Amino acid sequence: MKHFTQFLAAAALSVAAAMPAHAETTLTIHYPMPGFFKDVMDTISKKFMEENPDIKIQFAAPSATYEDGIQLILRQAGTSEMPDVTFIGLNRLRMLNERNVAVDMTPLVQKEGNMAEQGFSDTILKLAQVKGKQVGLAFATSNPIMYYNADLVKAAGGNPDTPPKTWDEVIALAGKIKALGNGVDGMDFRWQGDDWMFSALLFGAGGKMLSDDEQKVTFNGPEGQKAVELISRFVKEGGMPVFTKAAGEQAFAAGKVGFEFQTTGALVNTIKNVGAKFDLRTAQIPLLDPEKGHLPTGGNAVVILAKDPAKQEAAWKFAKFAAGPYGASVVVPGTGYVPNNELAAKSAEYLGDFYKKNPLFQAGLSQMPRMIPWYAFPGTNGVKVTQTIVDNLSRIVDGSAEPKEALDDAAADVEGMLPRS
Numbered sequence: 001m002k003h004f005t006q007f008l009a010a011a012a013l014s015v016a017a018a019m020p021a022h023a024e025t026t027l028t029i030h031y032p033m034p035g036f037f038k039d040v041m042d043t044i045s046k047k048f049m050e051e052n053p054d055i056k057i058q059f060a061a062p063s064a065t066y067e068d069g070i071q072l073i074l075r076q077a078g079t080s081e082m083p084d085v086t087f088i089g090l091n092r093l094r095m096l097n098e099r100n101v102a103v104d105m106t107p108l109v110q111k112e113g114n115m116a117e118q119g120f121s122d123t124i125l126k127l128a129q130v131k132g133k134q135v136g137l138a139f140a141t142s143n144p145i146m147y148y149n150a151d152l153v154k155a156a157g158g159n160p161d162t163p164p165k166t167w168d169e170v171i172a173l174a175g176k177i178k179a180l181g182n183g184v185d186g187m188d189f190r191w192q193g194d195d196w197m198f199s200a201l202l203f204g205a206g207g208k209m210l211s212d213d214e215q216k217v218t219f220n221g222p223e224g225q226k227a228v229e230l231i232s233r234f235v236k237e238g239g240m241p242v243f244t245k246a247a248g249e250q251a252f253a254a255g256k257v258g259f260e261f262q263t264t265g266a267l268v269n270t271i272k273n274v275g276a277k278f279d280l281r282t283a284q285i286p287l288l289d290p291e292k293g294h295l296p297t298g299g300n301a302v303v304i305l306a307k308d309p310a311k312q313e314a315a316w317k318f319a320k321f322a323a324g325p326y327g328a329s330v331v332v333p334g335t336g337y338v339p340n341n342e343l344a345a346k347s348a349e350y351l352g353d354f355y356k357k358n359p360l361f362q363a364g365l366s367q368m369p370r371m372i373p374w375y376a377f378p379g380t381n382g383v384k385v386t387q388t389i390v391d392n393l394s395r396i397v398d399g400s401a402e403p404k405e406a407l408d409d410a411a412a413d414v415e416g417m418l419p420r421s
Contacts, residue, residue: 035269143285144200147252172237175238188249215420253270267335282360302322
């Protein structure tokens with residue numbers, strides 16, 4: 001009997017060893033811009049899997065840009081290639097919603113009941129809503145800031161401790177930096193790739209892209225004209241060359257450009273690339289209208305695409321974790337984005353002391369009250385609309401068109417791409 005009991009015990013152990021301790025769910029996750037997010041995603045997923053051993057994270061090949069990302073997901077929608085979770089530019093959530101690709105998180109948020117206790121205030125939740133529907137959770141949020149080379153500012157007669165507060169002051173000082181010679185350029189404004197930095201000037205002047213009913217283009221009104229005149233002045237008076245995005249960033253990091261205007265999300269990469277070559281500083285970006293002016297909220301949201309209930313449940317756990325206080329505490333120091341989670345921003349456990357010790361990160365944080373949503377154009381032509389605006393900005397920068405002509409051409413083309421109700 002004793003031997004029989006031992007046999008049963010051994011048999012039970014061998015069966016237990018042959019069976020997994022728990023059913024494992026594998027989530028395939030896609031994200032854009034690996035230069036910004038690869039290390040961040042690796043860190044977050046590793047910690048998540050430690051806390052959730054029954055969920056395995058694997059990554060699909062990342063997309064180079066937000067635009068590439070949305071196009072990929074729309075191509076894969078409804079196929080076996082579509083990932084379970086993706087990170088989509090905030091201005092492209094509308095496209096996902098209109099095509100009914102994303103899982104509606106509204107019931108998940110309502111079931112949770114205590115999202116504010118997890119740091120998700122109503123304001124933060126609204127960043128990833130489309131017409132009241134929770135399409136995602138804001139993961140990385142940014143605004144445009146001024147980066148400057150304090151050594152060049154000083155050499156040109158400026159005071160690096162009191163950076164320019166208006167665009168006129170920026171242009172005047174950038175012109176003096178250009179006049180230093182030795183292959184130095186005055187400034188770089190990251191207008192390429194999408195309409196985000198143009199909207200920073202437009203919103204900063206108190207303007208908007210379309211009329212309230214979204215039937216008419218308004219970005220070529222007085223505020224838009226001020227914005228494109230400014231871009232022309234950047235070239236003619238501020239010493240801004242025709243840079244590609246990458247070339248502008250490289251030239252600034254090499255100490256060959258006085259001012260760089262782009263996302264605070266590039267801050268960590270910029271700090272690494274500059275190293276000890278010069279005294280890097282940051283400041284708020286000027287607004288054409290300091291009273292009415294706003295800034296676009298850049299960045300992305302985590303979106304659930306999985307249709308399988310078990311995967312949806314796992315994906316919701318991951319979405320809350322990635323966009324929650326731990327995720328934010330990795331994203332901010334790892335990139336330069338501003339915190340999208342109130343618990344992370346206020347708690348000493350996460351980022352409470354971070355900003356005191358890292359003054360370069362304060363410019364983006366201080367501009368958060370100015371942030372409004374990155375405008376999402378209606379209909380299926382959103383990507384084409386953005387490219388049309390960029391193509392016409394290019395004509396201003398390379399001098400092949402006058403600012404008003406290029407702006408009016410962009411407005412006419414975009415008008416024809418809007419959906420008609």
